[in-house]
């Protein structure tokens with residue numbers, strides 16, 4: 282029986298401590314953290330795991346230097362701490378990368394203020410990364426000749442981190458880790474809403490999008506991690522919250538590689554937001570936009586394309602400006618941003634906090650996760666465990682529930698890897714060896730899966 286079928290059978294017959302709706306980053310870390318602490322957990326997603334917002338990000342694991350302008354130093358310090366923990370725990374996935382920010386003469390701050398800010402940022406990041414440096418226009422021309430320096434004043438280089446493999450794969454590894462610890466997870470299972478039975482337990486009606494069958498999942502707690510669909514799902518379950526989501530669309534355009542330097546080029550766009558050209562293997566990923574939308578289903582408009590292309594062309598000195606025909610692929614997602622309902626629906630999404638909020642409806646044994654970032658995911662996992670424990674589920678003592686195997690295990694795996702060539706003549710030995718390696722040493726997806734699988 283395929284793993285998905287086994288898990289669907291478990292979903293329809295077992296009772297769980299918690300059912301998590303949504304296998305984006307928030308749902309995936311919640312499942313991984315709870316399963317590691319011995320909770321009986323179920324996780325469902327209506328699409329592929331990480332198939333919605335969590336596969337449309339800029340792939341940055343960063344402290345959010347731009348939030349310093351809004352004086353959100355607490356948020357930045359927290360995000361830097363998470364970034365550092367991810368750098369330490371996922372050395373093959375999360376890697377430090379240099380950002381080169383070019384500042385023009387008409388920019389609202391003097392370069393020395395920006396330079397001082399990057400040092401403050403470095404300090405808030407506890408000095409984990411390489412130190413910032415200021416560059417003259419001549420130094421920029423020398424190291425990155427494609428940057429248009431005609432209106433430039435100075436450059437600042439600093440460090441942050443990025444997801445070397447990509448966001449969806451990063452998320453899927455948490456799903457995989459949850460499954461390895463007993464979580465019943467299945468994709469293409471859509472929740473149609475839930476209600477509580479007379480014993481106070483949740484009964485969630487779901488539809489298998491592949492077979493078309495419907496069934497019920499029973500759980501003590503319901504965790505709504507449906508991202509941009511959190512409010513919609515809460516309505517289906519008759520859950521009232523203080524928070525809601527405002528949605529901000531962000532797009533990226535993928536074009537042929539514009540620079541061979543493995544470095545993020547940062548500029549300030551015409552709307553004064555930070556704007557990036559990010560290395561993506563032998564391509565460059567350019568973006569992003571930040572526009573209020575009212576529907577989670579969005580697509581890239583000509584206006585979005587022109588915004589990104591005109592901004593990047595204004596900053597670069599390419600032999601031929603980038604045109605729509607140069608676009609190889611596009612990414613488009615909506616950021617679910619946490620907002621108090623009392624603040625209304627007309628906040629400026631560009632200036633809204635990216636901080637996550639976990640709202641518990643105690644008397645209904647219900648948890649909603651609002652907002653968040655990939656970078657903040659470990660905190661979400663830990664906080665969900667705290668809330669679930671407060672709701673009366675007994676969890677095993679907290680320990681480290683995430684991360685790649687330590688250097689010694691990775692070394693053993695690599696050493697084993699070099700023996701594989703000699704095993705080619707004996708497929709049975711090779712298969713036994715690789716199965717052991719998958720089970721014991723490396724997270725299986727790192728070996729077998731380049732993108733989240735459609736059916737697991």
Ligand SMILES: Cc1cc2nc3c(=O)[nH]c(=O)nc-3n(C[C@H](O)[C@H](O)[C@H](O)COP(=O)(O)OP(=O)(O)OC[C@H]3O[C@@H](n4cnc5c(N)ncnc54)[C@H](O)[C@@H]3O)c2cc1C
Nearest residue numbers: 303305306307327334335339341472508531614654655656
């Ligand atoms: C353009 C852009 C750039 C970004 N860049 C960065 C960045 O560089 N770094 C960073 O840290 N963060 C970044 N973010 C933010 C980050 O990507 C998001 O905060 C995060 O991915 C949201 O995760 P989520 O789990 O809340 O939502 P999602 O990933 O959308 O997951 C929710 C899941 O719930 C499922 N679902 C919904 N309804 C149901 C239902 N009824 N039944 C079953 N399943 C359901 C959906 O299918 C979906 O898979 C960016 C976001 C955008 C849009």
